[in-house]
Amino acid sequence: MLANYGFVTDSYSAASGKGMPGIRSISEKVPCESTVAADIEAGVTEVIDEIIETLTRPLTDQEKSPPPMDTGETSRIIFKGNLGEVNRFFYQRGWADGLPVVPPTEEAVAEMLTGTDFPPDHVVTKIIPRMGKATVEKIAINAVMAGALPTYMPVLIAAAQAIMDPKTRFDTFEVSTGSWAPFYILNGSIRKAININCSSGALSPGDIANAAIGRAMGLIVKNIGGARKAVEDMGVLGNPGKYTLVIGENEEESPWEPLHVSRGYRKEDNAVTVFFPNSFSQTIPMQTDDKGIIQAMINNVRGGGMAGFLLIPAHARYLANEGWTRKQVMEYIVENAVTTTGPGVPLPSGEEGVRKMFSDTGSMIIVVAGGPGVFTGVLTSAGGGAMSGFGNDFVTRKIELPANWDKLVAKYKNVVPTYAKY
Amino acid sequence: MSGDSMQYEVLSPWAEADPVPMKGLTASRQTDLNGKKIGMFCNIKQASHRIAPVVERRLKERFPSAEFSYYRGKAFSVSEMEPQNIDNFNKWIDEVDTVILAVGD
Numbered sequence: 214m215l216a217n218y219g220f221v222t223d224s225y226s227a228a229s230g231k232g233m234p235g236i237r238s239i240s241e242k243v244p245c246e247s248t249v250a251a252d253i254e255a256g257v258t259e260v261i262d263e264i265i266e267t268l269t270r271p272l273t274d275q276e277k278s279p280p281p282m283d284t285g286e287t288s289r290i291i292f293k294g295n296l297g298e299v300n301r302f303f304y305q306r307g308w309a310d311g312l313p314v315v316p317p318t319e320e321a322v323a324e325m326l327t328g329t330d331f332p333p334d335h336v337v338t339k340i341i342p343r344m345g346k347a348t349v350e351k352i353a354i355n356a357v358m359a360g361a362l363p364t365y366m367p368v369l370i371a372a373a374q375a376i377m378d379p380k381t382r383f384d385t386f387e388v389s390t391g392s393w394a395p396f397y398i399l400n401g402s403i404r405k406a407i408n409i410n411c412s413s414g415a416l417s418p419g420d421i422a423n424a425a426i427g428r429a430m431g432l433i434v435k436n437i438g439g440a441r442k443a444v445e446d447m448g449v450l451g452n453p454g455k456y457t458l459v460i461g462e463n464e465e466e467s468p469w470e471p472l473h474v475s476r477g478y479r480k481e482d483n484a485v486t487v488f489f490p491n492s493f494s495q496t497i498p499m500q501t502d503d504k505g506i507i508q509a510m511i512n513n514v515r516g517g518g519m520a521g522f523l524l525i526p527a528h529a530r531y532l533a534n535e536g537w538t539r540k541q542v543m544e545y546i547v548e549n550a551v552t553t554t555g556p557g558v559p560l561p562s563g564e565e566g567v568r569k570m571f572s573d574t575g576s577m578i579i580v581v582a583g584g585p586g587v588f589t590g591v592l593t594s595a596g597g598g599a600m601s602g603f604g605n606d607f608v609t610r611k612i613e614l615p616a617n618w619d620k621l622v623a624k625y626k627n628v629v630p631t632y633a634k635y
Numbered sequence: 636m637s638g639d640s641m642q643y644e645v646l647s648p649w650a651e652a653d654p655v656p657m658k659g660l661t662a663s664r665q666t667d668l669n670g671k672k673i674g675m676f677c678n679i680k681q682a683s684h685r686i687a688p689v690v691e692r693r694l695k696e697r698f699p700s701a702e703f704s705y706y707r708g709k710a711f712s713v714s715e716m717e718p719q720n721i722d723n724f725n726k727w728i729d730e731v732d733t734v735i736l737a738v739g740d
Contacts, residue, residue: 214738220740235659245682250685253686253689257693265697288647290644294643295643344653354647437649604710
């Protein structure tokens with residue numbers, strides 16, 4: 214296998230993950246995805262002797278019969294120490310996200326488990342690349358570390374199932390160079406029950422549910438799935454959205470049916486929708502009439518692929534008053550959102566000039582969210598969607614609540630910030 | 636934080652995973668590439684399709700009687716072991732003596 218020197222470790226990990234650690238990788242210096250002939254010529258020439266030697270060297274005993282792979286430490290109780298020691302231990306094991314974690318003690322995890330009716334050993338899903346078993350207890354442990362409340366457990370369980378739905382193409386977007394980050398949109402009464410911010414500053418820090426659910430999912434992916442930065446997770450620039458990207462739809466101020474209803478669920482259901490954007494952009498319409506608002510949504514997109522538009526309630530209401538449905542807005546965007554390859558710079562396919570950014574309305578969602586103001590936002594997934602060849606899609610999953618839900622909500626509902634008056 | 640005297644016994648966030656069955660390499664390596672059919676496996680990355688012909692040309696300079704056969708991936712991150720690919724892939728593998736995979740990254 215010929216791989217850029219930065220991807221050799223990744224190539225061995227991928228081969229081992231398929232049970233074939235004996236695959237031979239050669240480190241070359243051709244820039245990743247290079248189209249520059251001179252770079253390719255030089256990179257190949259430098260390793261041509263090694264290519265020949267690699268093809269002709271006899272197999273070693275280890276290549277013929279590799280030993281079992283080390284699956285890592287699996288003791289349930291893993292460490293004892295004070296707060297600083299616990300944090301250093303987790304960080305040095307590669308089990309943290311760079312911020313301090315809450316120690317997942319037996320007591321804290323037991324409290325977290327009150328948020329679900331599933332038994333602790335129930336396997337919710339298996340998460341790639343290790344296919345680690347996402348038991349309810351492991352989800353709860355990572356949720357404690359993230360500072361989550363037990364009322365978030367139903368969301369975390371549904372979100373874990375959602376990301377592992379093959380339609381998300383999590384296998385690619387979790388680890389790919391494009392640094393995609395999961396974006397979770399919540400619908401239903403659970404938003405209010407757990408105080409998900411759907412309004413002003415919903416994507417800013419300061420709301421425990423928005424913050425801890427995304428953070429917990431990041432730790433679940435990292436510690437259960439086992440994707441390591443710069444080993445399997447090859448994001449070139451990375452993405453701050455991997456800390457958390459969670460929002461609720463502002464259903465109360467939306468003129469349209471909730472997102473999950475438009476995706477086939479009942480209004481009384483609770484649901485989480487996920488896709489993998491890699492950028493977030495906000496802009497302001499030049500005109501605030503219907504075409505001006507929609508044109509601003511279009512202007513805010515670069516490159517196309519998949520998009521999750523965040524339309525503020527004021528804009529959504531204006532569009533609805535002018536007779537626009539959510540579907541009609543999406544159809545207008547599909548028809549009118551175009552980009553250009555630039556003169557003399559065709560796509561690898563040979564396509565050049567003006568082209569559409571979205572293949573169809575399935576390449577986007579419109580979420581009514583945010584507070585008073587005039588800005589409109591979009592999270593875009595460059596390289597995602599039907600036009601990309603990934604074949605990925607938005608995935609919505611119903612959130613199942615435990616039998617003791619009302620009592621649980623009553624216990625944690627008042628965990629909200631109360632600002633000083635001045 | 637490290638001055639905190641409170642002791643915490645903590646549970647592991649790291650998940651168990653079923654062991655992956657190991658598969659050893661079974662195809663003998665070639666001792667001489669002359670007269671052999673060398674498989675060039677290109678994934679979907681654009682550089683892969685540009686690297687492979689350069690490797691072919693360089694190898695032909697050393698092994699003029701070597702032949703080359705190309706297999707090109709059709710979709711990102713879709714294994715050739717998937718049902719829609721496996722028959723074509725296996726047919727190609729049976730026809731070549733050794734394989735070079737150009738990743739493109």
